[in-house]
Amino acid sequence: MKAAFVYLFIALCFIAFVLYSNQPHRLKSKVHRNLHAGRRLVIRKLSIGRDSKHENVAFDPIVASFERKREDRTWEKEYFQEQFKQWSKDSEPGHTHESAPHPQSQPEPAEWDYKDPEDFLNDEEHFNVSSRILTLFPLIDNHPSDGRISLDELQDWHLQAALTEAEHRAIREMEHHDKNHDGMVSFAEYLPHSELEDEANRSMEHGGVGWWKEQFDTADEDGDGLLNAKEFNNFLHPQDSRNPKLHEWLRKQEIRERDHDKDGKLNFKEFEEGIYDIIKLHDEGEALHSSSDSDSSARREANAKRRFLELDKNKDGFLTEDELVPIMDNLHPGEAYYAKQQAEYLISQADTNKDGYLTIEEMLENPYIFYSTAFAYEDYEEYYHDEF
Numbered sequence: 001m002k003a004a005f006v007y008l009f010i011a012l013c014f015i016a017f018v019l020y021s022n023q024p025h026r027l028k029s030k031v032h033r034n035l036h037a038g039r040r041l042v043i044r045k046l047s048i049g050r051d052s053k054h055e056n057v058a059f060d061p062i063v064a065s066f067e068r069k070r071e072d073r074t075w076e077k078e079y080f081q082e083q084f085k086q087w088s089k090d091s092e093p094g095h096t097h098e099s100a101p102h103p104q105s106q107p108e109p110a111e112w113d114y115k116d117p118e119d120f121l122n123d124e125e126h127f128n129v130s131s132r133i134l135t136l137f138p139l140i141d142n143h144p145s146d147g148r149i150s151l152d153e154l155q156d157w158h159l160q161a162a163l164t165e166a167e168h169r170a171i172r173e174m175e176h177h178d179k180n181h182d183g184m185v186s187f188a189e190y191l192p193h194s195e196l197e198d199e200a201n202r203s204m205e206h207g208g209v210g211w212w213k214e215q216f217d218t219a220d221e222d223g224d225g226l227l228n229a230k231e232f233n234n235f236l237h238p239q240d241s242r243n244p245k246l247h248e249w250l251r252k253q254e255i256r257e258r259d260h261d262k263d264g265k266l267n268f269k270e271f272e273e274g275i276y277d278i279i280k281l282h283d284e285g286e287a288l289h290s291s292s293d294s295d296s297s298a299r300r301e302a303n304a305k306r307r308f309l310e311l312d313k314n315k316d317g318f319l320t321e322d323e324l325v326p327i328m329d330n331l332h333p334g335e336a337y338y339a340k341q342q343a344e345y346l347i348s349q350a351d352t353n354k355d356g357y358l359t360i361e362e363m364l365e366n367p368y369i370f371y372s373t374a375f376a377y378e379d380y381e382e383y384y385h386d387e388f
Helices: 002-037 061-090 117-121 129-140 151-177 192-196 209-219 229-236 244-258 268-282 293-311 321-331 335-350 360-365 381-387
Strands: 040-043 375-378
Touching: 040 061, 040 117, 061 117, 061 151, 129 151, 129 360, 151 229, 151 335, 192 209, 209 229, 209 244, 244 268, 244 321, 268 293, 268 321, 293 321, 335 360
Parallel strands: none
Antiparallel strands: 040 375
16 A cells, blocks of 8 residues: 555656746747747738729738738629629519529639638748748849848839739639620620610710720730720729820820810919818928918918929920829829839838848847738737736
């Protein structure tokens, strides 16, 4: 009996030793996890739709791929909800719709074929932010490859990423409108209700059927009445297109929307009331603050007159669509405009010696500056204190 007690005591001591010796490793692992929890990276929920605000593109292509997956799922959900409403409407008594499928046949959005992306991005073994910057640095530093990243190089990096995102969305949108699956989109496919309107009476007001048809025809470079993938992408993003006719169309629209006397050009009053308030936000160093409302109004008019005269190259007192070219980036900012803004911001934050360039050392000092354009940080400080 005494021997059995001794053996039992020895066994308990051995178990206690094993548990105690393993505790530091477990505690170290817990500390490691919580140190990174304060910097937990969360994928953005991007806005979608034609009227959505512009979003910065992700700095890292891996992050961008996850964002596209999330956006695609959101788009699919909204699309099927919209379609279901239309199918329900078409199923009302007296209205038949042969192509309306049964609700049960609606395809479900595909599940992501990987684990939760936020868990992946916060797993130091799989996604280390510093290691990613070491990998991406030489890809950005390429014209020339001199060991430092210029504003132009960083702008080009973000521009190419933004154009890739735009093309992805255009393909998704095209698949939605291409009803006969021929790889082309007709105007009737894009705006089915347009067939119900008399072509001669189509509205040319912004957003009217005639307005959309004119933009569609301008994007149709080969004039076959159909938009292929490239033309459709240009149609959706005219400001980023290399089609000069679309740029000309945008300028003509600016004139048309603000030309109250319908003379085909803008006088100073039409410019001041319709355009100046937009472009003044982009005029660096322009101060419109004053001590009184009258002074503010007078200064505003003087600044508007100055800008008008700068644009009025032939000094005839009017602005034509060609004279709007210098301010079109302000009126219709494209991805190049936003890419420059994003690049300027990142350099201002990470360029510690203020020489206008980024070195690998500067980027590694504050790697999360670059990922803050794609992520929001969650505050896990309360969780951290609870653990200890």
